[in-house]
Amino acid sequence: MSHTLGIRQAQKQKTRQAFLDAALALLEEQSLSSLGLREVTRAVGVAPTAFYRHFRSTADLGVALVDEALGSLHPMVRTTVSTTGDSEERITRAIELISHHVDAYPAHVRFIARERHGGVQPVREAIREQLARFAQEVQTELAKDPEAEGWSEDDVLMLAHLYVDQMLITASLFLEALEAPEDERERVTQLATRQLRLITIGRNHWLD
Amino acid sequence: MSHTLGIRQAQKQKTRQAFLDAALALLEEQSLSSLGLREVTRAVGVAPTAFYRHFRSTADLGVALVDEALGSLHPMVRTTVSTTGDSEERITRAIELISHHVDAYPAHVRFIARERHGGVQPVREAIREQLARFAQEVQTELAKDPEAEGWSEDDVLMLAHLYVDQMLITASLFLEALEAPEDERERVTQLATRQLRLITIGRNHWLD
DNA sequence: TCATCCAGTTAACAACTGTTCTCCGGAATT
DNA sequence: AATTCCGGAGAACAGTTGTTAACTGGATGA
Structure with missing residues (x-):
């Protein structure tokens, strides 16, 4: 049933998950409304601009975390x-x-x-x-x-x-x-x- | 029973209340952890440094709001x-x-x-x-x-x-x-x- | 009246923010 | 093999942030 993803899509989902994990960790000591985009990318270890490849905004990331x-x-x-x-x-x-x-x-x-x-x-x-x-x-x-x-x-x-x-x-x-x-x-x-x-x-x- | 405050203390309590009111208004669309000190002073119409005359931090202001x-x-x-x-x-x-x-x-x-x-x-x-x-x-x-x-x-x-x-x-x-x-x-x-x-x-x- | 106090001001600091544009290199498609 | 695609990097932008130090001027108390 599972469809094998290409190398590209697999890697994308991997970093996307890294964003979610890093954000969740940072949110233990603050609220989403104070979570900075650069803060998350720094924790993941990627450039700030990479964020936009996955989410429009931190609010968008939050909705993904809800799911x-x-x-x-x-x-x-x-x-x-x-x-x-x-x-x-x-x-x-x-x-x-x-x-x-x-x-x-x-x-x-x-x-x-x-x-x-x-x-x-x-x-x-x-x-x-x-x-x-x-x-x-x-x-x-x-x-x-x-x-x-x-x-x-x-x-x-x-x-x-x-x-x-x-x-x-x-x-x-x-x-x-x-x-x-x-x-x-x-x-x-x-x-x-x-x-x-x-x-x-x-x-x-x-x-x- | 009520003690009449001096002009000075009365004025201080007045601006303190202005801080609380302004903060409460700003918090309708965000969380306390993203509330900036300068944001509040701007809303009150006072210099950023005046904040410290009343609160140590925004967290301190938050505790006052709880009371x-x-x-x-x-x-x-x-x-x-x-x-x-x-x-x-x-x-x-x-x-x-x-x-x-x-x-x-x-x-x-x-x-x-x-x-x-x-x-x-x-x-x-x-x-x-x-x-x-x-x-x-x-x-x-x-x-x-x-x-x-x-x-x-x-x-x-x-x-x-x-x-x-x-x-x-x-x-x-x-x-x-x-x-x-x-x-x-x-x-x-x-x-x-x-x-x-x-x-x-x-x-x-x-x-x- | 005069010295003290103190709420609020001004100026400056380094550090940080979100966002745009341009570029790179490897995967994907033809 | 040649071309397109696209996730991520890099640099730069104007604004913002908390905190410091030294100050002003009116209320306070001797």
């Missing part, structure tokens, strides 16, 4: 919401998944949390779209559940947004606790678990 | 959570209050949402502290409620954090809908109301 950070996450979210089992098990699994994802891609998570309300409009818009897609996907998965019987479509979407926002809050908490001792990370796990549990209880009694 | 944006909000939160009445009434009143606050101080709200996970560590820390104070205050108010009987202290704090985060999410939604037509604002109100309602239901059945 990299969230684009590949959709199947993961779908399967997590729809996995079978006790609701308590599902909560535990979801939070473990978030925790592991933060461990594996901390810079990606930080970038999304930072730029979701950040100073660059096109990037905010791109994140908003991706999160709306998540909510929509969670909605369709929730709708399949027998639990959703009697729910209006709107209410399912409302709940889906609540879950997505809670997912982000939890990820951000794990991020802050990344270099903290184990018991702090455990505290976050407990907090997030109980919050998700409370939401689930609210869900179970919604139709009362 | 301005959140410092005076504590009594409001306390009374809102503890107001008597039907829980449905309380939800409606809380969301109205958020909506009006966003209308009255959109730049403040935008600043907090943007810099909560922003690129300037001292500012993040200042916001984190203020939000922790909010959560603590909500906790003590919730603990007074007869509803909280049988709840562990930890669980009340967990719920308080959930409320505070939900407050911020709602504020941010109203902010995005600020210049949108009335029906979009109404949609946000409906969404936030039902989310808060679901959380309240979860709260009512927590001890089952």
